[in-house]
Amino acid sequence: MDNTLKTTRDEQDNITNEHQNCSSMAKDNNSNLQQVGDIRETTSSMKEALIIGRTKEKQKILSILSESSTQEITFLPTYGIGGIGKTTMAQLVFNDLQFKEYSRVWTYVSQTFDMKKIGNSTITQLSGNKSEHTDLQMIENSLQKLLSGKRVLIILDDLWERQSSQLKKLEGMLKLGEGGKVVVVVTTREESIAQNIHTDTVEPYKLAPLTDDICWTIIKIKSSFESRAERVQLELIGKEIAKKCGVLALVAQSIGYTLGNMEFDEWVSVNNSEIWDVLATGEYSPDHVHASLQLTYHRMDPYLKLCFAYCATFPKGHWMAIEDLIYQWIALGLVEPSRTFSNIQTGHKYIRHLFGTCFIEHPSWSQSTSFSSLFMKPDKFLIMHDLVHDFARSVLANEINIESPSCRYAWLTDHTKLFKSSMDPLANLFKSSVDPLTKIRALHFIDRGYLKLHAEALSGAKCLCVLDLSRCFVQELPDSIGQLKQLRYLDASWNLDVTESSEYQDPPESIMILKALGSLNKLQYLNLSFRQRPIGLPEVISKLTELRYLNTSFCEGYYLLDIPSANQSFIDCIGTLPNLE
Incomplete structure (x- = not known):
């Protein structure tokens, strides 16, 4: 199993290198490309397979x-x-x-x-x-x-x-x-x-293990077996594969979906794969699932592999908003450029594929675990099974280890791993050294409570593309945010205490739109929802010419500091943005 995971990591390194080369050449010009309708993201077979047996x-x-x-x-x-x-x-x-x-x-x-x-x-x-x-x-x-x-x-x-x-x-x-x-x-x-x-x-x-027959039934449903012309030949191979699923519904669903796109000789190759050797001991361990999921993972195209692995940056059980996730993929250059489809459409295609493999799924209302989820519709969100999450983390390895110099994606809900001091380490975040940020491309401060960032906190984040401050009561955004020239995604939603400086005596529910944001000429996604009273300068918004997504939902109004007329419409400030969708 160790050798297999090493192969996976080597392949991931190659993909990452390819991604770095191609992302620098990718152009954000998909807004004028051919538009097609979205396809449903869920299937009845997935739900049916889940309850079989x-x-x-x-x-x-x-x-x-x-x-x-x-x-x-x-x-x-x-x-x-x-x-x-x-x-x-x-x-x-x-x-x-x-x-x-x-x-x-x-x-x-x-x-x-x-x-x-x-x-x-x-x-x-x-x-x-x-x-x-x-x-x-x-x-x-x-x-x-x-x-x-x-x-x-x-x-x-x-x-x-x-x-x-x-x-x-x-x-x-x-x-x-x-x-x-x-x-x-x-x-x-x-x-x-x-x-x-x-x-x-x-x-x-x-809970009893699934029988081999039930695993085969799940595989048939997920692979659309009954529509295949060569059913007689496939059934013999398919039943052998079902026996290797380790009596797990998750594995049967994932393998079944992958087999649906394969010919007979490929079914034979899957059945004979050396990855199954890890199951030969007959003793269950997480490696059994990892081995099975690798068969599906290795069939993905390189960009889809990157998008799947990125989902491991979120904590287990976390509800991932579909639209937000796709915009993060785009911001990080993980979506393959296309002359036919927009980045958003390609992102939704990736979502549908990951759904088919059961690598992701919609949460149900029963999995609502927070007050904010009362505002959420489960079909707009995604979750990962714990075992799939473990597998995705094994792919990213040190790229999500905040103690590693190779860290590229950081989720700072447990800041004690990064900061040795127990005395409010976030108050002087990155003040003494910018080294932790030099390679960071995505930085999440979700649900951190009251958060104070030093003025130069983000100055070293030259590669930062995604910054998520949602649900953090940030008292003051650092001036260095204007230095994030690669920033394409900024989420400041649910922040009820953000101001630019002490000269503005605004109520705590307001948010100051920093002048420095106007220099973020690559910013594509800006979320200010649930902020009640965004306050700012019109030229700040008007300079964000690459902005494609702006969310001000559940805000009571937008106030412009240098416009004396109270009738000045916020729409006037964004109406000229050429790429806003």
């Missing part, structure tokens, strides 16, 4: 929960290997009519166990108001009120915490309600964790 197990789980209906609280841990379909099963339970009259909560727990996060997520979804309590006692007080006298279904997806003491605290927090009925379904990979969850009368439920 699980109907009986779903009914069994629902029956178990019905039998415990007399208890005020029921915990049902479900467990099984990664990729077997635990989250899918939880979604089926979550959306079943049996719980139609229940208030429902879905929380993605992840490898980082956080009681406050789980508590606040539950409060937010039950009350409809965002909860950000930092005191556990306040969280418990709120939960006691919200859970008492009500019927509530809670899904805790992907639990990794092994310490019994922590799990007991979690149980205690969810037991606070009185006179109601609370059902808690937990998904985890480990049986030992499932056994540690409180179960007076309900035993942990082990």
Whole structure:
């Protein structure tokens, strides 16, 4: 497996070098190219494949929960290997009519166990108001009120915490309600964790592996097998491939989609691939999934590989906005130039392909984990399965390791990895050295809370193409932002505290459009949504001649500092931008 991953990394290095050569020559002139209609991004076969072979197990789980209906609280841990379909099963339970009259909560727990996060997520979804309590006692007080006298279904997806003491605290927090009925379904990979969850009368439920026949059925659906003329020859090979899917629905779906574009001799090559050798031991490990996913990955064209790998820069479970993601791909030069299709259209083509392979999928309403997601439509967002995310990260390797000099994509939600000091390191971000930024091409500060950037914080980011400050209460944007000559993507949405300098005494909900932004002559994407009162100078906006996307939704108005007439329309400032879509 190590040699296989090394080959993948060597190939990725070659792709990156090719990308650097071609991106410097790519022209942003696709706005005048032929326009075609978008194709649907989802397929019924994907949804059908997801639930094949699980109907009986779903009914069994629902029956178990019905039998415990007399208890005020029921915990049902479900467990099984990664990729077997635990989250899918939880979604089926979550959306079943049996719980139609229940208030429902879905929380993605992840490898980082956080009681406050789980508590606040539950409060937010039950009350409809965002909860950000930092005191556990306040969280418990709120939960006691919200859970008492009500019927509530809670899904805790992907639990990794092994310490019994922590799990007991979690149980205690969810037991606070009185006179109601609370059902808690937990998904985890480990049986030992499932056994540690409180179960007076309900035993942990082990999700059964898929049979080879079910894997073959999934492959047939994903590969459009029934429409093939050579079905007799393909079936013998296809059944052999199904046996190598490791009883995992995720692998069967990915391989099935890839086979759909192959001829008979290519099916034979897939079946005989040495990548399957990692499965010969018969012992399951994440390498089994990685080996299977590599078969699909290696069939991608170089640009699509780059776009897929970039998705690993987002944290596990993160909702990726489709349009934002495509604009980031474009800003980074990851989208192949075309004389026929615009970059946006090519980006949507990549999305459809990744959907087909099940490398990405739409989140469901049940996976809404934050207050902001109440404003979101799941079909406008993407998520990655944990195992696919792990595979993508193995492809990027040091390019997303912020402690590596080769880092190109940084997501600063955990700044302690980059800064040794524990004393508010973000207050003097990059003040002492610009070395960490010299190769950075994408920098995310999402959900960092109050963030103060030194005036020269970004001066070393000569290669920066994507800057995301969304949901950060940035008090002052650094002057050095004007030096980002390669910047093509800037997201300052949900920032409620940005000002240019102290000379402007603006209310905290306003945002100052910096004069320096006018020098960003390559900027294509600017998001100022949920800012209430953007304030700025007309010449700043009018100089952004390459701007293609401008989002000021949920803003109460736009105020121009040097125009005395209050009737001056913001439209007048953007109406002359030649590329705005």
